[in-house]
Amino acid sequence: MAIKTEPITINMGPQHPSTHGVFRLRVTFDGEVVVDVEPVFGYLHRGTEKLAEERTYVQIVTLTDRLDYTASMSNNLAYVRSVEKLGGIEVPERAQYLRVICAELQRIASHFVSIGFMLQELGAFGTPLMYCFRERERILDLFEMLCGARITLSYMRPGGLIQDAPEDFWPALGILMESMPEYIDDLEGLVTSNEIVLARTRDVGIISPELAVNGSVTGPMLRASGVQWDLRKANPYEVYDRLEFDVPIGYQGDTYDRYLVRVQEMRESVRIIEQCIKQIPGGAIQSEAPFFVRPPVGDVYDAIEAPKGELGFYLVSDGGISPYRCKIRAPSFINLTVLRDMLVGWKLADLVVIFGSTDVVLGEVDR
Amino acid sequence: MYGLGMVRGMGVTFKNLVLPSRQFAVQYPNRKISLFELAKENDTDVVSFAINNPVQAIKALAGFVEVPVRLPQHSRFRGEEFTWYEQRCTGCASCAKFCPLGIIKIVTDTSGKYEQDGGKYDIEVFDIDIGRCMFCGLCVQACPYDALHMGSGFEEGVYRRDDLVIDVERLKAAPKKPSTWYRPQIESQNFDPQSDDMREYLDVGRHERPSQDQQVDRWAKR
Ligand code: SF4
Numbered sequence: 001m002a003i004k005t006e007p008i009t010i011n012m013g014p015q016h017p018s019t020h021g022v023f024r025l026r027v028t029f030d031g032e033v034v035v036d037v038e039p040v041f042g043y044l045h046r047g048t049e050k051l052a053e054e055r056t057y058v059q060i061v062t063l064t065d066r067l068d069y070t071a072s073m074s075n076n077l078a079y080v081r082s083v084e085k086l087g088g089i090e091v092p093e094r095a096q097y098l099r100v101i102c103a104e105l106q107r108i109a110s111h112f113v114s115i116g117f118m119l120q121e122l123g124a125f126g127t128p129l130m131y132c133f134r135e136r137e138r139i140l141d142l143f144e145m146l147c148g149a150r151i152t153l154s155y156m157r158p159g160g161l162i163q164d165a166p167e168d169f170w171p172a173l174g175i176l177m178e179s180m181p182e183y184i185d186d187l188e189g190l191v192t193s194n195e196i197v198l199a200r201t202r203d204v205g206i207i208s209p210e211l212a213v214n215g216s217v218t219g220p221m222l223r224a225s226g227v228q229w230d231l232r233k234a235n236p237y238e239v240y241d242r243l244e245f246d247v248p249i250g251y252q253g254d255t256y257d258r259y260l261v262r263v264q265e266m267r268e269s270v271r272i273i274e275q276c277i278k279q280i281p282g283g284a285i286q287s288e289a290p291f292f293v294r295p296p297v298g299d300v301y302d303a304i305e306a307p308k309g310e311l312g313f314y315l316v317s318d319g320g321i322s323p324y325r326c327k328i329r330a331p332s333f334i335n336l337t338v339l340r341d342m343l344v345g346w347k348l349a350d351l352v353v354i355f356g357s358t359d360v361v362l363g364e365v366d367r
Numbered sequence: 368m369y370g371l372g373m374v375r376g377m378g379v380t381f382k383n384l385v386l387p388s389r390q391f392a393v394q395y396p397n398r399k400i401s402l403f404e405l406a407k408e409n410d411t412d413v414v415s416f417a418i419n420n421p422v423q424a425i426k427a428l429a430g431f432v433e434v435p436v437r438l439p440q441h442s443r444f445r446g447e448e449f450t451w452y453e454q455r456c457t458g459c460a461s462c463a464k465f466c467p468l469g470i471i472k473i474v475t476d477t478s479g480k481y482e483q484d485g486g487k488y489d490i491e492v493f494d495i496d497i498g499r500c501m502f503c504g505l506c507v508q509a510c511p512y513d514a515l516h517m518g519s520g521f522e523e524g525v526y527r528r529d530d531l532v533i534d535v536e537r538l539k540a541a542p543k544k545p546s547t548w549y550r551p552q553i554e555s556q557n558f559d560p561q562s563d564d565m566r567e568y569l570d571v572g573r574h575e576r577p578s579q580d581q582q583v584d585r586w587a588k589r
């Protein structure tokens with residue numbers, strides 16, 4: 001006997017413990033099954049792109065910290081690379097290596113946050129998250145050595161870095177990189193073969209490769225679907241062409257693969273940093289770029305592989321000390337284009353987990 | 368076999384429970400200390416300490432004696448309570464101009480009453496509204512005379528927003544504990560803002576102080 005049901009629409013968010021920030025999902029359920037999803041965002045809109053139009057090029061670096069606040073270094077890097085391309089500013093080699101080290105450290109930290117919160121939403125309340133945060137804390141300690149801050153770093157400047165690493169940074173980095181594989185093993189021992197995690201994440205929230213490519217999905221989400229696309233390989237910036245690393249990809253594109261790809265990427269990042277420590281030359285860390293950068297008239301787009309995907313800045317210069325237009329291509333925002341296709345057909349409990357596995361950061365979505 | 372993954376997970380938990388290298392918890396801001404530690408801090412042994420300070424000893428046994436703990440902090444830590452040297456500051460307001468938020472307010476007296484001493488302006492207002500500050504450090508980077516430095520504290524709790532505005536009197540009176548962020552000349556002196564105090568304004572500059580002869584050479588023989 002079939003029970004007659006009616007679809008019901010409920011709001012998840014904006015104040016909901018599992019939406020990673022102020023994000024609202026208007027979900028229509030039939031019983032327990034999702035039939036329609038409509039994301040509503042803008043609650044965290046701070047007008048970053050507009051604010052950038054009235055700041056100087058160096059001052060905008062502080063704005064970029066606040067886009068994806070779990071990966072400030074990568075945001076800094078993407079922005080200063082655009083300015084350098086626009087103004088034709090050279091960067092010394094030592095600065096390039098240090099930037100790669102910073103970006104990879106940040107990738108590890110950001111993936112820790114993303115994995116921790118995904119497990120938190122699975123119901124593993126607290127414990128795996130605390131394991132992840134414990135290791136992330138050590139990376140933040142390194143950032144504190146470099147630039148005095150832990151989250152809002154503002155470490156990079158057009159033309160290099162603000163300051164060279166202190167002497168005690170290198171031994172500390174070496175110790176961390178030695179112990180990091182063991183910590184990742186710990187995390188994997190907790191999670192990877194856990195039956196509950198497997199039952200809840202395998203074959204859940206599948207993105208097919210075609211859908212991922214058509215939806216402009218980038219980053220670990222795209223690679224989990226089996227598409228080999230990484231800007232570090234496809235368009236090597238900084239010194240990535242001199243470093244040896246693999247790009248892990250998944251088979252299925254389900255939630256579990258997205259987790260696995262992130263774990264493997266952390267291992268690859270450790271490999272990259274170890275090579276950088278060996279190869280880094282001496283010398284200056286800042287080229288002679290003025291405080292008031294005045295790029296020639298023109299426009300430029302430059303993108304890097306941030307922890308969440310392709311993070312790009314489109315800058316238009318009118319020859320003044322601040323950009324005429326600054327457009328940010330935020331990976332979290334564009335990865336949400338496939339949200340509906342991922343969620344429809346799954347149950348309410350899966351919705352939270354699938355949404356968590358997209359690694360969305362609302363600071364970047366709303367800008 | 369079903370359940371093996373969970374056993375593995377429990378193994379990791381147990382490893383982290385017992386291995387001393389995995390213990391990271393810090394009791395902040397105060398830490399309870401035992402009678403042994405208390406006696407050690409007073410440079411005596413337990414017995415004589417207990418005889419001389421019976422009340423303290425009983426308190427320690429009951430777990431009521433606490434000592435403050437400071438977390439390890441790098442000297443580059445960009446903190447609150449800006450350090451400012453009035454002897455170095457010329458009132459040029461570069462810091463105010465470079466601040467992305469425009470929260471530094473500087474008023475200088477241009478009446479010329481100090482013209483005899485080399486035309487130095489008198490700084491009447493120097494307000495930093497750290498309630499809106501994001502501690503980006505651009506003002507410190509901009510200061511051409513190394514007068515302004517980031518502070519090193521982080522425990523600024525007040526009841527009113529107005530109390531977060533640091534004015535010139537407070538800047539003058541504040542303990543001089545500059546952070547070494549963007550100040551390699553302080554970092555090279557192995558200065559630790561947590562334990563030391565940098566009172567001497569001549570030490571924080573990035574330039575050598577010119578000697579009398581050099582000044583005469585530069586300014587008088589033209
Ligand atoms: S630290 Fe940044 S926000 Fe704060 S006063 Fe200085 S320039 Fe302004």
Ligand code: SF4
Nearest residue numbers: 456457459460462510
């Ligand atoms: S603190 Fe530095 S930048 Fe600010 S007014 Fe004084 S000398 Fe000028």
